Amino acid sequence: MRDLESILSDNRSGSSKIIKNTLELLKDTDEDERLEICKKILDTHPSMAGLRFIVDNIESGMKINKIIDKFEEMNRRTSENLEKIAENKIVTVISRSHIVERGLLKAKKINILESRPEKEGIDTFRWLKDRGKKAEIYLDAFMSYAVKNSDIVVSGADSLLEEGFINKTGTLPLALTARHFNKDFYVAAPSYKFIDLCPEFDSNFEFVERTLVTEFIQEKQKQL
DSSP states (O other): OOOHHHHHTOOSSOHHHHHHHHHHHHHTSOHHHHHHHHHHHHHHSTTOHHHHHHHHHHHTTOOHHHHHHHHHHHHHHHHHHHHHHHTTSEEEEOSOOHHHHHTTTTOSEEEEEOOTTTTTHHHHHHHHHHTTOOEEEEOGGGHHHHHHTOSEEEEOOSEEETTEEEEETTHHHHHHHHHHTTOEEEEEOOGGGBOSSOOOOOTTEEEEEGGGOSEEEOTTOOOO
């Protein structure tokens, strides 16, 4: 069973991984305790809209296995739609998103920003290298070189809003660098990450305006 404290203290994983770990924990938790535990995780990771989606589904009475199936299907389809765009391209990415990772398995090469302070880009690098992909780590200060030498730029998202999205700090300068070099900037995130109001978030996250985004890639391959 996933340990609650490890989820609460996780500052390296992408939101889809934290959501997956949360669902695994809830599956092994008594039904009458699930809502309280999920709300506690949401309080610790307020920028992750998928956790709010879980809370809403639990409150509506949806069974945990059905919630898990729903998440997995939306994640899978989003990755597949990204894969079609990234195929045979050189792609620059930031931080770590398991949805993005799975969508890059047909990319020609992946440039990965280290993503300080937690350096979770290194985890992305290892995951892709373990699957035989050509990948290279770039220090964040070399962002412009990574973007200049790529075909497209891709990011995940913790939350989606009408005005833009929230993701790991460093995503805004990445989007601006993509605009500077005239590179398409894609955001791969399922629709369950959409929220009406901007949540509170700390300095590890930042807001990026949708005007900097070429396209939002979701399970139905359409913009918000």
